[in-house]
Amino acid sequence: MPEFVQLWVYLASSPLFGLTATLGVYLLAQAWYMRMHQAPWANPVLWSVIALAFGLRVTGVAYPTYFAGAQFIHFLLGPAVVALACPLWERRQLVRTHWRALLLAALAGGAAASLSAVGLAWALGLPPDVVASLATKSVTAPVAMGIAEKVGGVPALAAVFASITGILSALIGKAIFDALGIDRSRIGWMARGFALGTAGHGVGAARAMQVNPDAGAMAGLALGLQVLLATMLIPLCNSLL
Amino acid sequence: MKSLTGLGILLALQSLGELLSRGLHLPFPGPVVGMLLLLAVLPWPAVRLPVIACAQFLLSHLSLLFIPVGVGVMTHLDLVARYGVRILVAVFLSTVMGLAVTALTLRWLMAPNAGGTPDA
Numbered sequence: 001m002p003e004f005v006q007l008w009v010y011l012a013s014s015p016l017f018g019l020t021a022t023l024g025v026y027l028l029a030q031a032w033y034m035r036m037h038q039a040p041w042a043n044p045v046l047w048s049v050i051a052l053a054f055g056l057r058v059t060g061v062a063y064p065t066y067f068a069g070a071q072f073i074h075f076l077l078g079p080a081v082v083a084l085a086c087p088l089w090e091r092r093q094l095v096r097t098h099w100r101a102l103l104l105a106a107l108a109g110g111a112a113a114s115l116s117a118v119g120l121a122w123a124l125g126l127p128p129d130v131v132a133s134l135a136t137k138s139v140t141a142p143v144a145m146g147i148a149e150k151v152g153g154v155p156a157l158a159a160v161f162a163s164i165t166g167i168l169s170a171l172i173g174k175a176i177f178d179a180l181g182i183d184r185s186r187i188g189w190m191a192r193g194f195a196l197g198t199a200g201h202g203v204g205a206a207r208a209m210q211v212n213p214d215a216g217a218m219a220g221l222a223l224g225l226q227v228l229l230a231t232m233l234i235p236l237c238n239s240l241l
Numbered sequence: 242m243k244s245l246t247g248l249g250i251l252l253a254l255q256s257l258g259e260l261l262s263r264g265l266h267l268p269f270p271g272p273v274v275g276m277l278l279l280l281a282v283l284p285w286p287a288v289r290l291p292v293i294a295c296a297q298f299l300l301s302h303l304s305l306l307f308i309p310v311g312v313g314v315m316t317h318l319d320l321v322a323r324y325g326v327r328i329l330v331a332v333f334l335s336t337v338m339g340l341a342v343t344a345l346t347l348r349w350l351m352a353p354n355a356g357g358t359p360d361a
Contacts, residue, residue, distance in 0.1 A: 026305045053315035063316045070309035077306045079251035081272035083296035085279035101350035109343025117335035124327040163314040168336045191348040199339030206303035231268040
């Protein structure tokens with residue numbers, strides 16, 4: 001038994017553990033998600049995160065130790081964002097035709113998400129730094145942290161809100177689009193994907209990419225636009241208010 | 242080999258993006274600048290073919306890439322718990338607003354001039 005414990009201590013502290021655990025849990029969650037015919041509630045990010053967080057708590061492995069391995073996966077987010085140019089380029093004709101509509105939808109949706117979050121939080125009597133951290137909730141976490149810091153928010157809180165928002169959008173998107181009567185024509189898929197990328201950044205976009213290629217491409221565009229718009233407009237609005 | 246070349250190109254453009262973002266104090270993060278740079282060089286087949294091979298692999302597993310941060314968030318949930326249900330109400334309703342307003346605006350703006358297009 002002591003030998004096993006020593007072995008575990010060694011394994012848990014080496015980067016191999018975090019990397020293998022992340023990949024293994026994701027592959028299981030993904031297989032289950034496919035078996036459930038990509039039902040929104042079976043979202044692989046949600047269940048992988050829950051399983052891994054539970055696993056870390058049970059085994060007592062600290063998050064930084066886990067991240068020493070998981071960072072190799074996290075690192076790929078950078079090149080993946082650069083790669084978002086590909087689905088966009090393939091649909092350049094479509095984007096050129098509809099750029100005004102896309103820009104307006106990104107502005108309207110981003111503003112609706114950000115302002116309603118700030119307004120609700122303020123009306124519910126939450127402290128100012130929490131309210132400020134909610135303004136960036138539709139922007140991908142690393143960018144949200146930077147903006148939140150500029151407008152008097154707490155970076156860690158901004159990352160938490162952004163992540164919860166992303167997962168939530170992947171969970172509830174389908175139900176909302178169906179309720180609003182957004183169909184499954186090409187335009188309908190584009191609207192669905194664009195909305196997922198606008199309101200739910202990367203996690204929403206990941207869901208869109210798995211469901212439909214047009215939705216995925218539009219989600220990638222929306223996520224990029226939200227980064228550009230939020231970095232320019234949220235600090236501006238904050239200084240005007 | 243092709244997708245490895247693609248990864249090399251993606252990383253090179255991200256690095257260039259980081260340099261430009263920092264050097265010129267741009268408000269956009271390095272990967273986003275890299276994305277704009279890639280958009281500019283994609284018409285060139287020597288770049289496009291390897292990059293698309295790698296991009297397909299990376300983007301089809303985009304979900305996986307958010308897990309490390311997500312696990313970190315789970316370990317910070319006490320930050321949220323402090324403010325209780327109020328915060329969940331704000332996050333939930335604003336997410337519904339964001340999804341609904343975006344989807345409705347885009348469909349409303351796009352549908353009139355593309356209504357007769359057959360589905361792809």
